[in-house]
Amino acid sequence: MRALLLTFAALLALLALTVWIGSLELGRVTIALSLGVAFLKAALIVTVFMHLRDAGTMIRIAALGGFLWLGVLFWLTFGDVARRDAGADAPLEPTLVPPRDGKSSGSGE
Amino acid sequence: MSERPEALRFQFEDLDQQRAADEFGMWVFLLTEVLFFGALFLVYAVARWNHPEAFIDGSHLLNATLGTVNTAILLTSSLAIAVADLAVREDARRLARWMLSATLLLGLAFLAVKGYEYLLEYRHHRVPFLDRPFEWPGPDAREGRLFFNLYFAMTGLHALHLVVGCGLVCAMLWLNERSRLPARLTAQVRAAGLYWHFVDVVWVFLFPLLYLVR
Numbered sequence: 399m400r401a402l403l404l405t406f407a408a409l410l411a412l413l414a415l416t417v418w419i420g421s422l423e424l425g426r427v428t429i430a431l432s433l434g435v436a437f438l439k440a441a442l443i444v445t446v447f448m449h450l451r452d453a454g455t456m457i458r459i460a461a462l463g464g465f466l467w468l469g470v471l472f473w474l475t476f477g478d479v480a481r482r483d484a485g486a487d488a489p490l491e492p493t494l495v496p497p498r499d500g501k502s503s504g505s506g507e
Numbered sequence: 508m509s510e511r512p513e514a515l516r517f518q519f520e521d522l523d524q525q526r527a528a529d530e531f532g533m534w535v536f537l538l539t540e541v542l543f544f545g546a547l548f549l550v551y552a553v554a555r556w557n558h559p560e561a562f563i564d565g566s567h568l569l570n571a572t573l574g575t576v577n578t579a580i581l582l583t584s585s586l587a588i589a590v591a592d593l594a595v596r597e598d599a600r601r602l603a604r605w606m607l608s609a610t611l612l613l614g615l616a617f618l619a620v621k622g623y624e625y626l627l628e629y630r631h632h633r634v635p636f637l638d639r640p641f642e643w644p645g646p647d648a649r650e651g652r653l654f655f656n657l658y659f660a661m662t663g664l665h666a667l668h669l670v671v672g673c674g675l676v677c678a679m680l681w682l683n684e685r686s687r688l689p690a691r692l693t694a695q696v697r698a699a700g701l702y703w704h705f706v707d708v709v710w711v712f713l714f715p716l717l718y719l720v721r
Contacts (some may be wrong), residue, residue, distance in 0.1 A: 402590060406585075413575065413578055420715065420718075428721045435715070440708045440712070443585060443704050443711070446589075447585055447704045448700075448704045457530060457531055457534050460534040460535055460538055461538075464541035464542070467541075472552065479553050480556065
């Protein structure tokens, strides 16, 4: 019971922290900080409220697996997306990038 | 051979084994949910990577105060169902009834606030579907539509999960009144709690990603 209440208090404190971070107008640092706080909150909920701290190995593997596969999904996608020169004004549709040697890869060849 | 407890289903050796299987099954289900929501988070990440300014502008159009209130509501509901889980374990049915009721009311309060936000967005022409006019205070209205499409898809899917969660809590309230088998009831409330907390975790990520983009 005590652990539950302490966790709840910590969660509310972290909520206040994330709102405060958002109000600071820090630019690109904001996303890193607020995601960090979100992971901390998620970790508290998962370990205490969802009882992961007293769970067996199988459940720990299942919980870790979720984040692992999600990590692979993001890693492989951003391996592509982050290497394109798409700026803020790039079109929404995916574009064909011409090959490096300058020859066009037009149709009918 | 000793007598089997009534709560023990036929395929299990003992209650410990049954409990382990119950919880593991629920975690594996939640794992598929992580990937279900994960796909949306991925689309969000790619869109935001490509259009950071539009996401900042879009986020400023959302009501961060209501978002904060809703986060607090959901965190409190998680505490309530965690206490209910503990109460059921001690066979304190009265406390469990109170805590499950609190969870349900807080879940409904979240949905009410969310619905009010949707209403405001509908009135202010921020709905990029339903053939409604879409107003965007800037040149990049297409990216604005993208932000609001993602906003409605992600919060909508989350709200749908919360509706299911409320249904589960209703079922737990009913079982709490009439279940004769404490061992079975604890497993049921544990599973419902895991689902509820998972929906809470999803919101913990949605909140800063939608409301606090600066």
